[in-house]
Amino acid sequence: MAAANYDYDLIIIGAGVGGHGAAIHAAECGLKTAIVEGDVMGGTCVNRGCVPSKALLAAAGRVRDMKNADHLKHLGITVDNVSFDRQGIADHAEDLVQTIRGNLTRSMEGVGVDILTGNAGFVDNHTISYGGAPGTITGGKKTAKHIIIATGSKPFVPPGIEIDNKTVFTSDAGLKLDWLPPWVAIIGSGYIGLEFSDVYTALGSDVTFIEAMPMIMPGFDREIAKLAERVLISPRNIDYVTNKFATKVTPGIPGEKPVTIELTDATTKEVVDVMEVDACMVATGRSPYTAGLNLDNLKVETQRGFVPTNEKCQVLDTDGNVIEGVWCIGDANGKLMLAHAASTQGISCVENMVGRENVVNHEAIPAACFTHPEVSFVGLTEEQAKERAEKEGFTIATCKTSFKANSKALAEKEAEGMAKLIYDPKTGKMYGAWIFGLHAADLVHEISNAINNEQTLYDLKFTTKAHPTLSEVVEELYRGAHLEGGMPSQKLAPAR
Numbered sequence: 001m002a003a004a005n006y007d008y009d010l011i012i013i014g015a016g017v018g019g020h021g022a023a024i025h026a027a028e029c030g031l032k033t034a035i036v037e038g039d040v041m042g043g044t045c046v047n048r049g050c051v052p053s054k055a056l057l058a059a060a061g062r063v064r065d066m067k068n069a070d071h072l073k074h075l076g077i078t079v080d081n082v083s084f085d086r087q088g089i090a091d092h093a094e095d096l097v098q099t100i101r102g103n104l105t106r107s108m109e110g111v112g113v114d115i116l117t118g119n120a121g122f123v124d125n126h127t128i129s130y131g132g133a134p135g136t137i138t139g140g141k142k143t144a145k146h147i148i149i150a151t152g153s154k155p156f157v158p159p160g161i162e163i164d165n166k167t168v169f170t171s172d173a174g175l176k177l178d179w180l181p182p183w184v185a186i187i188g189s190g191y192i193g194l195e196f197s198d199v200y201t202a203l204g205s206d207v208t209f210i211e212a213m214p215m216i217m218p219g220f221d222r223e224i225a226k227l228a229e230r231v232l233i234s235p236r237n238i239d240y241v242t243n244k245f246a247t248k249v250t251p252g253i254p255g256e257k258p259v260t261i262e263l264t265d266a267t268t269k270e271v272v273d274v275m276e277v278d279a280c281m282v283a284t285g286r287s288p289y290t291a292g293l294n295l296d297n298l299k300v301e302t303q304r305g306f307v308p309t310n311e312k313c314q315v316l317d318t319d320g321n322v323i324e325g326v327w328c329i330g331d332a333n334g335k336l337m338l339a340h341a342a343s344t345q346g347i348s349c350v351e352n353m354v355g356r357e358n359v360v361n362h363e364a365i366p367a368a369c370f371t372h373p374e375v376s377f378v379g380l381t382e383e384q385a386k387e388r389a390e391k392e393g394f395t396i397a398t399c400k401t402s403f404k405a406n407s408k409a410l411a412e413k414e415a416e417g418m419a420k421l422i423y424d425p426k427t428g429k430m431y432g433a434w435i436f437g438l439h440a441a442d443l444v445h446e447i448s449n450a451i452n453n454e455q456t457l458y459d460l461k462f463t464t465k466a467h468p469t470l471s472e473v474v475e476e477l478y479r480g481a482h483l484e485g486g487m488p489s490q491k492l493a494p495a496r
């Protein structure tokens with residue numbers, strides 16, 4: 001039974017990972033729940049994001065390993081003539097998408113969530129209309145006590161770039177791996193561009209990054225970016241230009257006519273070069289997908305397309321007031337455009353709906369780039385932490401360790417990597433951690449959980465990892481941190 005006078009307790013607009021996480025938790029909390037999806041179930045992550053990209057990276061990573069005769073020789077292995085089937089790799093990605101999409105759909109049906117189809121827009125803060133053409137409110141109407149916007153994002157394509165989905169494309173078409181262009185320019189060296197460069201170079205393509213910022217991998221901690229460049233860029237068939245905008249990109253014809261890319265200097269604003277490549281991938285970020293929601297009916301003004309929200313993901317109107325019953329999670333609110341952030345926010349919203357106050361700590365949410373090897377982090381870069389420490393009047397210190405000090409990494413002969421912790425030596429509070437190396441994406445959770453639980457290095461110094469494991473990289477960080485005032489005995493773990 002839904003709350004009096006409503007069809008549902010909760011309606012979620014958009015069945016991506018964010019909407020899915022909210023729906024499952026709402027059903028578990030006893031809320032009568034519906035989810036509306038205007039396209040295929042699963043959203044970006046399952047169909048056009050995390051899932052197919054990780055499938056391609058898994059296959060490409062194996063190819064890279066098996067073609068690395070030097071590395072294998074050090075382990076005493078020789079391999080002849082490694083070959084791969086491009087279509088077979090593409091099929092692996094598509095199969096995985098279908099499996100996970102099916103599981104996601106069934107898991108919601110299994111807990112009694114109603115799945116409604118069609119695009120949805122707001123009539124008022126308790127009513128949606130769905131199933132009509134996008135931007136209209138002519139479909140069926142449903143009411144709910146709470147409505148969550150979970151409409152996600154789409155690739156952002158800068159003006160001047162013409163997409164043909166064959167020679168000039170975004171990640172949407174890139175993930176289909178229709179062909180392997182001999183030379184691909186990738187516009188943008190964020191995590192999506194980097195992951196694609198890993199796939200393309202493993203499968204034999206050459207890559208050129210075009211980056212508008214003065215440095216590549218601009219979002220990374222500088223020291224980590226430097227090492228990542230030494231391992232992920234320099235030894236591979238990758239080069240780059242920085243401080244350049246791709247201002248005009250014209251599609252070509254595979255094998256006949258090249259793609260042309262006009263490069264404009266970011267400082268002088270002058271056209272400095274025209275590149276000719278076989279293909280161009282546009283990885284310049286993502287825009288929120290909030291058109292067609294009829295947010296005007298709620299007096300909500302999007303900011304660069306993002307839905308304005310408070311710390312609890314409640315939607316705010318033009319006067320900054322909370323709109324009763326309306327929430328927004330995931331890529332559409334722009335707080336942190338990652339799949340697991342979307343579902344964590346969804347669960348948090350439901351907690352607030354059922355009267356348990358909850359605010360997500362975004363500085364405890366890990367992030368990863370699934371190159372070989374991986375990059376992961378949680379919290380701030382050293383640069384950001386320094387800035388905050390100066391402003392708020394505390395001190396920070398860093399400690400580092402190399403994968404070369406780790407027996408497990410050495411056994412794998414994959415010891416290229418480092419980890420770094422940014423912390424306050426007085427309180428033992430951790431502000432950020434960065435890991436570059438084998439299985440970095442799995443290693444970061446140890447630290448992100450500790451940050452989420454507000455544990456300090458005073459506690460963590462006394463935890464134990466199995467030997468030999470990669471987790472000892474994190475242990476090295478904890479133990480290597482220098483805490484002022486030594487180790488107060490009252491902080492010692494109690495004897496059991």
Ligand SMILES: Cc1cc2nc3c(=O)[nH]c(=O)nc-3n(C[C@H](O)[C@H](O)[C@H](O)COP(=O)(O)OP(=O)(O)OC[C@H]3O[C@@H](n4cnc5c(N)ncnc54)[C@H](O)[C@@H]3O)c2cc1C
Pocket residue numbers: 013014015016017018019036037038039040041042043044045046048049050051053118119120121150151152153171192289291292293329330331332337338339340341342370
């Ligand atoms: C190539 C690539 C790789 C990525 N890899 C990772 C990764 O490894 N890890 C990670 O954490 N993140 C990754 N991401 C990011 C991740 O995909 C997104 O952060 C995540 O999908 C956001 O989830 P969401 O639920 O907010 O929105 P989405 O997944 O975008 O889902 C929104 C859904 O809402 C639907 N919708 C929109 N408007 C309406 C409407 N009006 N009515 C009805 N339905 C509507 C859409 O059709 C869509 O299905 C990747 C993204 C890309 C592009």
Ligand SMILES: *[C@@H]1O[C@H](CO)[C@@H](O)[C@H](O)[C@H]1NC(C)=O
Pocket residue numbers: 080081
């Ligand atoms: C490996 O490939 C080369 C060239 O394609 C070929 O001449 C050789 O016979 C192959 N070797 C094996 C073991 O298949």
Ligand SMILES: *[C@@H]1O[C@H](CO)[C@@H](O)[C@H](O)[C@H]1NC(C)=O
Pocket residue numbers: 163164165172173
């Ligand atoms: C490219 O693909 C997208 C969907 O992935 C589609 O919306 C767009 O219309 C396509 N463009 C062309 C020129 O085919």
Ligand SMILES: CC(=O)N[C@H]1CO[C@H](CO)[C@@H](O)[C@@H]1O
Pocket residue numbers: 099100102103106
């Ligand atoms: C947990 C779950 O439902 N797993 C299923 C996902 O889909 C595959 C293939 O359809 C099934 O074999 C799994 O059991």
